[in-house]
Amino acid sequence: MFVEAALTAATAAPTSPAGSGEDSATRxxxxxxxxxxxxxxxxxxxxxxxxxxWTYKPLVxxxxxxxxHWNLLPTSPKxxxxxxxxxRVLQLPQxxxxxxxxxxxxxxxxPFSIVLPTVxxxxxxxxxxxxxxAYRAMVxxxxxxxxxxxxxxxxxxxxxxxxxxxxxxxxxxxxxxxESTALPAVLAICAWQMLGFAVLVVxxxxxxxxxxxxxxxxxxxxxxxxxxxWITLPLLRPTLLFMLLMTVLLSGQWTFPLIDVxxxxxxxxxxxxxxxxxxxxxxxxxxxxxxxxAGLVFFGCFGLLAAGLVKLADRFSFHDD
Amino acid sequence: MKLLYTKGGRVAGIRxxxxxxQFGSVHAxxxxxxxxxxxxxLVLLGPSGCGKTTLLRMIAxxxxxxxxxVLLGDTDITYAPARDRDLAxxxxxxxxxxxxxxxxxxxxxxxxxxxxxxxxxxxxxxVAGQLELTALLGRRPKELSxxxxxxxxxxxxxxxxxxxFLMDEPLSNLDAKLRTATRTExxxxxxxxxxxxxxxxxxxxxAMTMATRVALLNGGRLEQIGTPTEVYDNPASVFVAGFLGxxxxxxxxxxxxxxxxxxxxxxxxxxxxxxxxxxxxxxVTVGLRPEHLRVVRDAEGSPAPADTAAPADTAAPADTAAPADTAAPADTAAPADxxxxxxxxxPAGSAERARLRGVVTGVENLGGEEVAWCExxxxxxxxxxxxxxxLSRGDAVTLTVDLDQVHLFDRTSGRRLAWQPTADKPSxxxxxxxxxxxxxxxxxxx
Numbered sequence: 001m002f003v004e005a006a007l008t009a010a011t012a013a014p015t016s017p018a019g020s021g022e023d024s025a026t027r028x029x030x031x032x033x034x035x036x037x038x039x040x041x042x043x044x045x046x047x048x049x050x051x052x053x054w055t056y057k058p059l060v061x062x063x064x065x066x067x068x069h070w071n072l073l074p075t076s077p078k079x080x081x082x083x084x085x086x087x088r089v090l091q092l093p094q095x096x097x098x099x100x101x102x103x104x105x106x107x108x109x110x111p112f113s114i115v116l117p118t119v120x121x122x123x124x125x126x127x128x129x130x131x132x133x134a135y136r137a138m139v140x141x142x143x144x145x146x147x148x149x150x151x152x153x154x155x156x157x158x159x160x161x162x163x164x165x166x167x168x169x170x171x172x173x174x175x176x177x178x179e180s181t182a183l184p185a186v187l188a189i190c191a192w193q194m195l196g197f198a199v200l201v202v203x204x205x206x207x208x209x210x211x212x213x214x215x216x217x218x219x220x221x222x223x224x225x226x227x228x229x230w231i232t233l234p235l236l237r238p239t240l241l242f243m244l245l246m247t248v249l250l251s252g253q254w255t256f257p258l259i260d261v262x263x264x265x266x267x268x269x270x271x272x273x274x275x276x277x278x279x280x281x282x283x284x285x286x287x288x289x290x291x292x293x294a295g296l297v298f299f300g301c302f303g304l305l306a307a308g309l310v311k312l313a314d315r316f317s318f319h320d321d
Numbered sequence: 322m323k324l325l326y327t328k329g330g331r332v333a334g335i336r337x338x339x340x341x342x343q344f345g346s347v348h349a350x351x352x353x354x355x356x357x358x359x360x361x362x363l364v365l366l367g368p369s370g371c372g373k374t375t376l377l378r379m380i381a382x383x384x385x386x387x388x389x390x391v392l393l394g395d396t397d398i399t400y401a402p403a404r405d406r407d408l409a410x411x412x413x414x415x416x417x418x419x420x421x422x423x424x425x426x427x428x429x430x431x432x433x434x435x436x437x438x439x440x441x442x443x444x445x446x447x448v449a450g451q452l453e454l455t456a457l458l459g460r461r462p463k464e465l466s467x468x469x470x471x472x473x474x475x476x477x478x479x480x481x482x483x484x485x486f487l488m489d490e491p492l493s494n495l496d497a498k499l500r501t502a503t504r505t506e507x508x509x510x511x512x513x514x515x516x517x518x519x520x521x522x523x524x525x526x527x528a529m530t531m532a533t534r535v536a537l538l539n540g541g542r543l544e545q546i547g548t549p550t551e552v553y554d555n556p557a558s559v560f561v562a563g564f565l566g567x568x569x570x571x572x573x574x575x576x577x578x579x580x581x582x583x584x585x586x587x588x589x590x591x592x593x594x595x596x597x598x599x600x601x602x603x604x605v606t607v608g609l610r611p612e613h614l615r616v617v618r619d620a621e622g623s624p625a626p627a628d629t630a631a632p633a634d635t636a637a638p639a640d641t642a643a644p645a646d647t648a649a650p651a652d653t654a655a656p657a658d659x660x661x662x663x664x665x666x667x668p669a670g671s672a673e674r675a676r677l678r679g680v681v682t683g684v685e686n687l688g689g690e691e692v693a694w695c696e697x698x699x700x701x702x703x704x705x706x707x708x709x710x711x712l713s714r715g716d717a718v719t720l721t722v723d724l725d726q727v728h729l730f731d732r733t734s735g736r737r738l739a740w741q742p743t744a745d746k747p748s749x750x751x752x753x754x755x756x757x758x759x760x761x762x763x764x765x766x767x
Binding site for chain 1: 381382383402403404405407408409410412414416418419420429430432433434477481487
């Protein structure tokens with residue numbers, strides 16, 4: 001008679017009967033287990049607290065305020081007005097101009113947050129370790145200067161008797177006081193300031209691409225241009241989409257301090273953007289309901305934009321492993 | 322199908338002359354010269370950091386050499402950019418473009434060469450068919466298994482019919498079973514294409530099984546180049562001897578001296594009579610392959626205890642007396658023959674046998690074979706034979722080996738020593754020994 005051979009000598013022996021019984025006997029008490037499980041959550045607590053305190057709580061409060069009429073004075077009463085604030089926001093005459101300006105800011109910044117950083121990162125990549133670090137540090141420095149200080153310096157440069165006019169022989173053109181040049185002037189400062197950050201991000205993205213691909217492509221007979229077009233740039237796409245997302249979502253905030261210091265939205269609202277508009281309603285006109293409603297509307301719009309871009313990023317990103 | 326791979330009469334041998342590469346003060350590759358004939362499957366073999374990958378990358382054009390030349394056919398390509406060299410390379414990581422499908426990956430070299438789309442599609446399909454990738458053409462690399470990725474990388478190299486294939490440890494990311502299968506496939510591919518392969522690996526099995534020639538590198542220098550049989554049977558240096566084989570060649574320190582007109586190598590518990598002749602005493606390293614060692618048994622067929630085997634010169638009869646000795650099939654099959662071989666090298670006609678006495682420290686079961694680890698005069702020695710070798714831990718053993726399977730290396734230079742009989746050519750200074758060093762005469766100065 002044939003008998004199937006046992007796998008090993010050990011499996012023939014019965015498995016330990018003590019198994020689960022012993023487990024429950026030594027199971028620690030609830031308090032003890034909680035104490036054991038707590039540390040990870042404790043580590044998260046500071047970050048979570050900040051997030052709740054500075055983001056979620058204001059968001060909820062903004063939603064509450066948006067249906068009231070209140071002038072921010074603690075002594076004055078809040079009046080419930082329903083969705084009237086939202087109606088007012090959409091009917092605001094300044095909104096159209098501000099939204100359009102915001103779009104200009106985004107479009108104007110894109111070359112400086114994506115195109116130029118990619119070029120700089122690609123060019124400096126071929127440099128030696130030390131000179132590369134030096135160049136990138138030089139490009140990054142403007143990011144470290146406080147926006148208000150930047151604005152102050154650039155205001156002198158833009159002055160009718162300032163350096164730019166003298167340098168380019170433009171007479172006494174008042175850059176920040178002319179409707180046609182005020183927005184580009186603010187844009188230029190912002191671009192100068194964030195270029196370094198963008199270069200840093202793109203450089204990081206580039207160094208994250210394994211050099212094997214470029215070498216393989218070179219062995220495959222591809223020219224430098226082909227490697228750039230077919231290999232490097234497609235693999236850099238996640239980084240570039242991230243920078244696109246940052247530019248779309250944050251250009252309003254990056255330009256805000258410059259607008260506030262240099263033009264206060266003028267002349268004739270030509271440099272204002274949606275965030276500056278919102279701030280004016282809330283803290284100049286003290287119309288907290290209108291400002292909150294506007295904030296929620298912008299939040300929704302930018303949320304949709306972000307979702308679309310993230311979806312795009314997911315579709316076009318290929319992570320190598 | 323066959324037409325795809327017939328080369329247009331191009332001669333694509335690769336010649337390397339004095340190639341050197343320094344990284345700072347470190348010589349990654351130092352003064353390497355070799356000729357890789359058209360159709361060779363040359364394996365660059367060595368431990369990590371021996372410079373084999375650097376050498377391959379210099380041939381590929383991905384690293385510029387500090388000195389020396391690389392020639393493809395008659396063209397000097399030392400400083401030609403990689404893209405102009407018409408060499409295909411398979412990377413260790415495969416370097417498949419993650420954003421492209423298998424079809425686009427394989428077709429990439431043709432697309433870079435601006436071939437018409439129809440021709441690209443046709444050739445990609447053909448290669449994919451040969452590598453059984455047709456069903457996977459629409460997939461992206463991350464959706465492939467390791468073996469499939471490896472085949473795509475190979476396909477990308479094949480599709481352009483290059484002058485030579487460069488491969489950088491292409492099998493190291495595969496599991497053992499797949500590696501064995503792929504090894505066979507690569508050999509078949511080389512046989513079919515008849516193109517030049519330069520293949521980097523640290524795996525001696527890959528080198529022995531696939532190569533037509535093996536180049537052993539150590540510390541950036543070329544130790545030996547030859548067919549797998551040559552490098553295994555006649556290692557040019559202690560390094561080569563100790564690198565090849567599993568377990569590798571036993572290397573024992575000994576001293577050669579002359580006694581009564583005969584040379585012998587001796588150390589504690591080791592006595593290897595060599596041949597008639599005379600030479601100054603010198604320190605050597607004796608090399609003995611584990612599979613060439615045989616256990617000397619007493620009349621009952623059990624391993625002879627060290628003490629009883631000690632009485633002089635009974636080894637030869639004891640050996641022939643072992644009737645069903647599975648440990649040394651070659652010897653039992655033709656004992657007379659092995660004696661004859663020994664005699665031919667030792668014309669004095671002595672029946673003296675090499676003798677190593679020691680204790681078994683452990684036995685490893687490899688399945689079909691067993692390796693017995695012994696200690697001989699404080700030096701570890703492995704013996705390998707069909708299972709069972711009939712030894713167990715603690716046994717006292719006496720081992721012997723045929724004279725023509727004894728390798729001698731200079732202790733200081735590590736180079737192989739070959740004996741040149743001096744009878745026909747007497748040396749003027751009365752030191753009849755000639756030390757012929759097979760590979761690099763310059764090393765003899767050491």
